[in-house]
Structure formats: structure tokens, C-alpha cells
Amino acid sequence: MSHTQTIERDSPQFIKRIQYTYNKMHHRPMYLYALFILGLPVYIFTFIFYLFRKKDDTYAKLKKELEDELHGSEYSRQMLEEFKKQIRDKKAFFNETIDEQEINTLARSWTDEQINQEIAQRVDEQLKILGKEKQTYFRFMYHLLGKPLFVYLTLIPGFLMYGLIYIYSNPFVKYIFDRLLMTVFVIMGVIIFVFTVLYISPFDPAANILGETATKEQIAKFNTIHGLDKSYIFQLFDSIKGIFTFNLGLSFEGNEDVAESIMNRFPITMKLAVISLVMAMIIAIPIGIISATMPNSFLDYSFMFIALIGLSIPNFWQGLIFILMFAIKLQWLPATFNPANALSMIMPIIVLGTALTASVARMTRSSMLEIIHEDYMMTAKSKGLSNRQVLWKHAIRNAMIPIITVIGLLFAGMLGGAAVTEKVFNISGIGSYIVDKQFIPDIPSIMAGVVYVAITISLVNVIIDIMYAFFDPRIRSKMKEY
């Protein structure tokens, strides 16, 4: 249907834009529901208005006429016979039993379908000749949105709806908004999942902390203080609220403020992780590129073998061997982490970054090798570019896209793996915090730790996706397709 062409010509630019976007959004049920909920007052008002205006409707009249004409006519009877014959032939061909009843109903439903299609088509044709169009609520609303007066009048009650339409009128903003909304849902899901797992735990934190000698009153009091006596829904709601307002109450053990202890530990883990990530990229990407430019050479084999070993070494073992070598035997570096001493960061950073370096190097190599065989590489060479130009301008730039995705995913693994490295080097980061708290189990602490790490990872991935949208023309053009 060609709705889009009928935008009113004399309205201001932004009104046209609202009308145009509204039409586009109308094709996705999800957006339609969102519009309906956000613009409920406007919808109610226009619906009443629509019922008044509906009386004059050529569409319904035309349709009725055609229905009377076609149903039960000679034409439809012929069609029915034709369908029956087709079904019988098919059954005979496959040697299936012929059941008249079944054939009748099937042929009838096919005929009805066909006739209805034809009616719809003919009505459309005739309406076009008359210069009118099918009157539906959506068309009515669409026309109203094109009228400046209506928009100005409903601006205040329909503020949220217009805001949404405006956001969706720009593909970039829409993409970012969609992505953020998705992240919020994922985070909510994470909170619900982790909380539920900890809630159905068979352990009793109160008994674990107060000891076996605790009286019933003491346990009841403990449960009241920490809200453990409330219902599941209530506790879940408290947790969600707590996560978003950074107010998670006190930990079960030691009565410390959970949000505060996490805020103290988070920067340490992040600092280590980010430095490891940078180190990994600086080492791994050149190695991957070198390996890919001379595939199957001795250098390539050696690099990839070392990378595979790096991928196979358990973090904690590597940490222990490092401590044994550099701290105990050679005494070059301190064995445990101390925020004031930069030297003590070297070993944890290397240990944390090893697996990542290895994966990125392997990924860079395979991604580069894949791209070297693309058609556009051949084109670049055949137009006379030197090897170096081809490599830098075409190969590396295109190879970076999957590599950056992988780095985003591996960053998640690194934050998870940090728990082990932190325990080895005695670092008071978020990972070792979660591990320390799990024996009770200290529900708010564990949940906050896991959820905040998940939030960080989700945000990093959102940022990477948004960066793509700006840098990769292929994604950009896909975005505009809706």
C-alpha cells in the first residue's frame, strides 16, 4: 500500500517527519504497543473522534456489494470444482485414500480464501478510481498527525509518544536507543536470574554466621534485619531497586555497606583488566598480522604454537610459576599485590592478559587470512597498489571488525577470570570479593558483585556496537533499512 506518498505538503518539516516515522513504526507490532501505551490519552481522544467520523465509509459499502456479487456465483462454483479436481488428482498420484468430506472442506476453504483476496483487490482498485482510500483507524490517526493544529493541541498529553516517535525518526538514535533498551532488559534478567539462584539455595546464611548455638530468636532477628523474612517478590524488588540506586544494604558478615565495598574494589579490577587488555592488543595484533602475511612459515608456526600454549595455561598455575620464578627465586618482583607499588602490578597484568593475547593473536591471523582472499583485495592489487598499501588500507581495516567484537567478548571472560588471578596474587578486587563471600553465602554481596560485573560487560559491548555503527558503512546502511 502506498501510504507514504500522501504526506500533507504544507505542514512544517518536523510534522512531516513525525507523520513519516509513525507510518514506518506502524509495521512493527512491538513499536505499535509502545506507542499505544505512551500515547494513551491521545489514542483515547482520537478513537472517540474516529467513531463519530466512521459513518461515511465507501470502503465498507463497496466490499459488501462485491461480496454479494461473488459469493455463490457461477464463478465461485467453477473454482470450487477446479480445486476439488486438483486435490483428487494429487491424492490419486500419491496413492492416498480419497475422503469426499475432507476434500469438500479443503476445497471450500481454498475457494473462500481466493475469493476474499479477489474482493480485497477489486475494492482497492475501485477506491483508487474514486480517489478515496480505505478508512481505518490507523489511516485516520496518520492523517491527524499530519495536521499541525492537532499536534500542537495534543503535545502535552502525548508528550511521551511524540518523544518516542522523534527518537525513532533518526536511524542512529533509534539504533542506540534500541541497544540501550535491550541492555536494560538483559540486566534485569541477570538480576532476576542470579537472585533466584541464590534465593533457592538450600543454605541458611543466618545459621552459618551465627553458628550452631544460635537461638531461634537470634536467627529470626537476623532474618528481619536483612529482609530475609519477606516474600520472594518483595526481596527481588528490593534487590532490583538496590542495584539501580546503589543502595544494597549491609552485607551479612561484618555489616559493611555492600555498595561501598564494591565501589572500593571495582576500580582495582578494572585497572588491571584494562591495562591487560591494552597490553594484549599491543602484542597480539602485530603478531597476528605478521603470521598472516607469511602463512605456514617457521615464524608463523612458532607464534601460533606459543599462542596455543598461552591459551592452554591455567591462570593460577601461571601465576604460581611466576611467583616461584620472579618473586621467590630471582626476587625481582614482589609476590603479592600492593596498590602503592607499580612493580607488583606487572605479574598480575601478564597473567591476566596471557589468554587474551593468545586468542586475539589467533583471531587476528585467521581474520586476516580470510580477508586476504576476498575479491576486493584482488581489485586493490590489480589497480596497482603496493603490497604495503593493500595491507594497511584494505586488509587490516577490514580485519579489525571481527577482532574488536572478539575483544569485547574476551573482556567479559577476563573479568570472570580475574577472580582466580586476584586470589593468586592476593589482590582485593571484585573477583576475590565474590569468592570470599560465597561460603556463607552472603546473598547481597555476591549478587551485587556478579551483577555489576555483568553491567560493566554489557555496557562495554554496547559501546563497541555503537562504535561499529559509526565506523562500518555496511552496518550503517543496514540500520536505515529498519
Next chain:
Amino acid sequence: MDKGKKERINNHSIVLKGTPIFTQANFAFVLSLVLFIILLLSSINYTTGTIKPVMFGLALTNGVFTLFQWFITRKIKKDILADGFVKKSTRRFGYIQIIGLLAGNLFVVVFSFQLVKKEPTAEYIFACYMILTQLVMIALSALNVFKPYVTDLFPISMLAMFVLTGIQIAVLIIIARYVDQDRLSRKMLFLLIPLILITLTGNIFAVLIALGLLVKVNKHYNPKTGKWDEIWGIITRNSTAMLGMFFIVLMFSISVVSLFTFDYAMAIENNYSAILQQPTLEYPLGTDNFGRDVYSRMIFGARISLVVGIASTLVPAIIGGILGALAGYYSEKADNIIMRLLDVLYAVPGLLLAIAIIAAFGANTVNLIIALSVGSIPTYARTMRANVLMVSNYEFVDAARALGTGDREIIFRYIVPNSLSPMIVKATLTIGTAVIATSSLSYLGLGVEPHIPEWGNILKVGSTFLETHSYVAIFPGFAIIALVLSFNFLGDALRDALDPKVD
């Protein structure tokens, strides 16, 4: 260097790289050299500055084999560049290298098995590795002779293993003489009887030989199995993959055989008269702070690492595979619901999720498998979904639908079998990760119960005596690395052989 010469050398290297026997010879030489250097370095006693005579002798013997390997490699290169094939006289040198077995140089032995046979079939190579696995297993079990006591079953099991070795050598000779690339006569199926017997010891190479023979016997009637030869052909020509497979099968069969030849009490019962002993013949890897034999603990630990590693890969692969297949095959709505729900799991790092689940339900082996499985469901689902999306557009699916096949049959008979190869590759590569995760969690005290011999647990104990008794922590680490590396090697080779189109 002038251009013609450079080009000639370039051509030579291309010719040589296309010849598997040369790359294998080179590979065996490099590894043998590394082994020689390691043995040489460990034969020196650094504190006193003296040389350990036994070690030094072993190192020198290996040096001789390494030198000979270098000579063979040169000879092969000359043969190929001159005639395009390896001469019979050069192949004969392989029989000398087989003696390298006595010096423990497995790399040259493996190579020489491939050198002496002109066109080695996959079954022949499997048979060689089968015997090698058996011999190493006997050697590992035989170390128990130095213990103060052995299990009641030890003598008879050792005898049985020697008899089995004899049977295996007979199987190898029959396969070398009568099995080639072509179709096989049905009479050869009598080999299945000894092969099934060997399989009972956990030697999976026997299973592969048996399957290979069955495929060869039925070759003309079944087009489905045509790829079997091709895939294993590629893998058996890949030295690193075979080395990885060898180690995995060795760990698997030692977990079976150790039931009879090793004493579990040595691994779990405290013996306060032998606390923290240095490695000796009685305790090949020393003892820990409870006087438990670290060697026995490591042998028994292989079982748990393998079971947890494989189970926590299979469970999510099956669940994720089914979810992914449904998401990929059915409407956009089902797809959206399944994938968005899995996004939630995907947002939490696997290890943290595992820690949270174990925190809630306690640390034991079953919970460990569940905890590790939950986190990796989404990745498998994504892989499967991408494949199913691709495969459902193929013509044979349309044809099946046109013939009136039901949805369930289309998914499980047509789509799933055709989208399995990326899943197999992914699963093989992630078993290694699961093994690392298992030992990491055990190290944190969140995995297997501490008294049970598991590599992470041994390492955890060892980490407290790092300064004085570092070997308790070092050896299990090597075992973990070797197992993970083996799975990675095998996974890489499977990826090359199966060549899945989707990433």
C-alpha cells in the same frame, strides 16, 4: 640473491610443504631436539655443579636419535626434490628409529611408523598409536613396582596388558599387510573381536580402527560414510593433532586401567611417615603434606578432569544445540524469545556464574558440572542457530518439505546432522576451557571436594609449599596444560578437516 634462485627456493618450499612426510619428519626432528635439550638441562645438578649420570646418558641417547632424525629429514628432502617420492632405501631407515622407543623418544617412533609404510591408511596409523598408548600405559603402571605394596590385581593385570600388546602387534601387522585405501573383504571383520577386547581397556584408537574397518567393508553400499576416510586422512597426516589425540586417549585409558593397577588408598589416605618427600622411585612425583603419593593422585585425577571436562561440554552442547535449532528453524517470535533469554546468561562471565551457582548449592562434582554447563549454553545455541539458519535454506530441506515431511523429522533427520560439524569443532575446542575452569574452581576451593584427587586440588595443596616443595604444584600444572593443549590441537585439526562454513 638473484631472482631465479629465489624463485626456485620458493618452489622447493611449496613442493616440500605439500608433502606430508617431509613436514612430519621436520616436526619430529624439532620436537626430538627440544626433548634432547630439556633432558640435557635437567641432567645437570645446579646446586653442586655435577652431572647426573643416568639422566645424562638418556639425554645423549636422545641426542643420537635426534641427529639421525635430522639425517633422515635431509634424505627425504633430497629424494622428493630429485624424484618426487621417497625412496625405498630411505624408508628402511625408519626401522632404526623405532628403537628410539627404548630411549622414550616417542616423536621419532611415531614418525618412523609413518615412514616405513608407503601409503599409510588411517587404520594403520591408529594401530601404531594404539600400541604406543598400550606401551606407555604399561610403563606408567610398572612404576608401581617400586611401591612398598601393590594391589592384588596388579600382577594379573600387568600380564593381561602384555598379552594385549601381543594381540595389538598382530592386529597392526594384519592391517599393514591387508588393509589399503580400497574396499575390504567381509572376512576381515574377524579383527573386530580383538578390537572390542582392546576397547575395554579404554584404548579409543581400537574403536576408531573398528569403525574404519566397518566403513571400508560397506563402502559400496553407503554414500553417507564416504567422508570418513577423507576426514581421518587429513587428521592422521597432522602430527600435532595425532599427538593431542594420543595424550587424550592415554589419559582416558589410564583412567580405566588405573582401577586395576593403582591403589586408590595411596592417593587418598594420609601417611604421616612420608610427608613431603622429594621425588624418588617409590614416589615418582614426591608426596604432599598428608603423605599422599602425588603420582597416584595425578593418575586418578585424570579421570575427574576428563569426566568433568567432557560432561560440562556435552550437557550445554546438547541443550544449547536443541535451543539453537528451534530458534533457527521456527518463526522469528520463537527465535526472539529463546535468544533474548539466552542473552541474559551470556551477559555474565562463565566463571562468575559458576561461582554464584556453587555458592548457592555447594561445592561437589555434580554441581560443578551444572555450574559450568549453564554458562556455556548460549554460545552453543548461537553456533547451532547460525548453522540451522543456513542449512534450512538448502534445496534438500525444501524437497523434504515438499514431500510432506513433518517439522520434527526435517529438523532431526535433515537439518541437525548437516549442521553438526561446527558444533563438534566448537565442543572439542571448549573441552580444554572446561578442564581449565574445573581446576581453577578446585583451586579456589569451589570445585571438587578437597580430599578427592583432582589436578586443581593437588595444585592447591602444592601452592602452599611453593617455596620448599614446588614440584607438588608444577607437575599437575603440566598435566593440565598437556590435556588442554591436546584438545586444542585436536580441535584445530578437526576444524581443518570438517571445514565448517560458519565461523
